[in-house]
Amino acid sequence: MRRTLFLLIFGFAGLGALLSLGIWQVQRLAWKQEVLAEIDARISAAPIGLPSQISESEHKYLPVSVSGEMQPGEIHVLVSVKQVGAGYRIIQSFSTEDRIILVDRGFVPTTAKQTDRLTGPMEVTGNLHWPDEIDSYTPEADIDSNIWFARDLPNLAAALGAEPILLIARSQTDPGVTPLPVDTAGIPNDHLQYAITWFGLALVWAAMTGYFLWRNRAPSESDPQ
Template identity: 50%
Template sequence: MQRLIFLSAIGGLGLAILLGLGSWQVQRLAWKADLLEVIQTRIAAAPVDVPLTPSEAQDRYRAVTAAGELGTQELHVFWVTKEAETGYRVISVLETGDGRRLLLDQGFVPAADKDTRRSSAAVLVTGNLLWPDEGDWSTPAPEVDTNILYARDLAYMAEQLGTEPVLIVARSITPETAVTPQVVTAEGIPNNHLQYAITWFSLAFIWAAMTASFLWRSRAKSEG
């Protein structure tokens, strides 16, 4: 009898853990859905002036507009487009009329156009503020000699170009440049929590069935 009680306790504990993990993923699913709605709302909203002290929590993906002088100094971030074309994102300085120096992700150029000289110009930019979440321990360090980055590191880019650590990803630049804007969207943000929840609940069902079967056989043996 003690053995059956012990096995029942272990089975019940395992079932509770699996059900708890499944319930947690359901909660995460609702949280991610709300987050995506906030992101999509910010992206599609009417653009506003760039806040004086933007924060990632309050202003990530916020639609903004800014007028200023487009700098000629650039950083090039290695990139592969959705169409599998390799090239670079062009990061430059946008110096606004009130003297702010902001980072501007102008968009994409093919690899062949990486070193094409682009002139300074007065422009009007509409885009979205972004704090990129790119790179990890395996990301190569920037190649200073060839001016190639492998992630949009805000702190590094701001230091190199002498700007605020504030990045505008262009949606449009007027007048147009030879760089193709890469519009910010919510498409790349995963929401796999439903799959995770189904997995945990399925494991819970299997665990419960196996536990019940094991207990039934153990009881039958003890009674036999």
């Protein structure tokens, strides 16, 4: 009887914990979906002018439209695009009436690395962004070959003589450059997988608990008949 009671307590306690974790992940999934929907709505909103005071906490994903001049000189950030392959993001400085910012014009294949691109007066529409692409494994930029491995805003700004403010273009700025607009595809949302994992473990736990209870109650060959 004590062994059965122990199995019941242990089994239901573990089952309850696993189910609670699964339910929590379902709740987190709903929360994350709301957050992503808000970000999507913010990204696709009508663009406004560039604010005079800009901060990441207040203006991340803000859609803006700027007029000015695309400056000569560009930085190539190595990326890979699905169904296309390797290529480069083209980063250049852009002068407005009162400031110089960075513009991510979009993607070109590796074969177009040295192609001349349009500069001079133009209007660019896109979203402000602060990419988080730097970690301990990120290689240093190959300055001689002009190959960078991440959009490191402070260093990009220093190299191009601009403020560390990045506008990701969603409008075409050159016939040979494909815009890579900001979206939520790169924001992790693994809560459904976590929920399935916890509920799966709960099912296995319940089955094992039932098996041990049955085995505990089943008569052994040495029990008297």
